[in-house]
Amino acid sequence: MTGTPASPTAPAAFTTDDYRARMARAVRAADAAGLAGLLVAPGPDLSWLTGYKPTADTERLTLLVLAAGRDPVLVVPTLEAGDAAHAPGAPALTLRDWTDGQDPYAATAPLLDAGGRYAVSDSTWAVHLLGLGRTAPTGVGFTALGEALPMLRAVKDAAELDRMAAAGAAADAAYDEIRNVRFEGRRETDIAADLAGLLRGFGHTQVDFTVVGSGPNGADPHHEAGERVIAAGDTVVLDFGGLVHGYGSDTSRTVHVGEPTAEERRVHDVVREAQERAVRAVRPGAACQDIDRAARETITEAGYGPRFIHRTGHGIGVTTHEPPYMVEGERQQLVPGMCFSVEPGIYLPGRFGVRIEDIVTVTDDGVRRLNTTSREMAVVH
Structure with a gap:
């Protein structure tokens, strides 16, 4: 091979304000689509919205809850709360942690409005969606984020x-x-x-x-x-x-x-x-x-x-x-x-x-x- 590879110059990192603006944009899009909010599990949507990338795929529930009129909340296992607190978008979030032995779905349920319909990120584990369905307030419904808001990340700044x-x-x-x-x-x-x-x-x-x-x-x-x-x-x-x-x-x-x-x-x-x-x-x-x-x-x-x-x-x-x-x-x-x-x-x-x-x-x-x-x-x- 010829030539000398040279890495591109690193751009300035995204700021808390960038992530705050993305979450606000997502809430507006959800509201315009007639949704009560978004529920975002680890994956590309969570990293794009908050800058948080859990260190490993885990059976423990991690979930970003976005809804109009509420501050963004990240439900996170206590043993990972320290990492979450250092994510670039963390200052724009309220962290709600839960410990092993607690029911994370019961801890999340108060963040959902009765009768609300929520878009759930496509990467959400089925076991988590079933757990939320078991504990959510009466009439809460779910739809796929990729179907409800397919253009959420499509337009780049x-x-x-x-x-x-x-x-x-x-x-x-x-x-x-x-x-x-x-x-x-x-x-x-x-x-x-x-x-x-x-x-x-x-x-x-x-x-x-x-x-x-x-x-x-x-x-x-x-x-x-x-x-x-x-x-x-x-x-x-x-x-x-x-x-x-x-x-x-x-x-x-x-x-x-x-x-x-x-x-x-x-x-x-x-x-x-x-x-x-x-x-x-x-x-x-x-x-x-x-x-x-x-x-x-x-x-x-x-x-x-x-x-x-x-x-x-x-x-x-x-x-x-x-x-x-x-x-x-x-x-x-x-x-x-x-x-x-x-x-x-x-x-x-x-x-x-x-x-x-x-x-x-x-x-x-x-x-x-x-x-x-x-x-x-x-x-x-």
């Missing part, structure tokens, strides 16, 4: 967009370097390990996936890198990403070991044109399904419609996959600050696949790509 841009740049740097390594005669897992090392070297604190699909394996969109030895003449799909400063990267490029055939070039050109048309369709007021349609129409016109077997894109932020989704039937309008992937593909079973993916963000007057590496088919050795 300026500080979040800076982190998204840094993540995209770090992934781009990794791709620029991986094209210089030898592919032929090495296993997919070897290339995946190289990619993971480059992602970390360029600033990723967490590597979530390194898909390396060579030859026929490239026709499986979520192929796990395996022991197949990459050979001359292989098309290789690379899809990789992780977290930089807590925000996600996710990019795909398709390379070829040696010179591609005319058919391989044609398929790649179709996908590249589909991706370009889909990105051009991004603008405020467009519907999510419009982005999917732009990509799908291009691929269908070229005769490969049945071989495009997934949605065109997904939202991204503190998690790799989150709303909004670029798929037929999704009429959610795009607004500035939304970030999502645009990743059409063509997959020919038993032969090869091609996918090209960039993360984009909606701007006031159009779109900005957060991945800027070449989308031409790169020849590797």
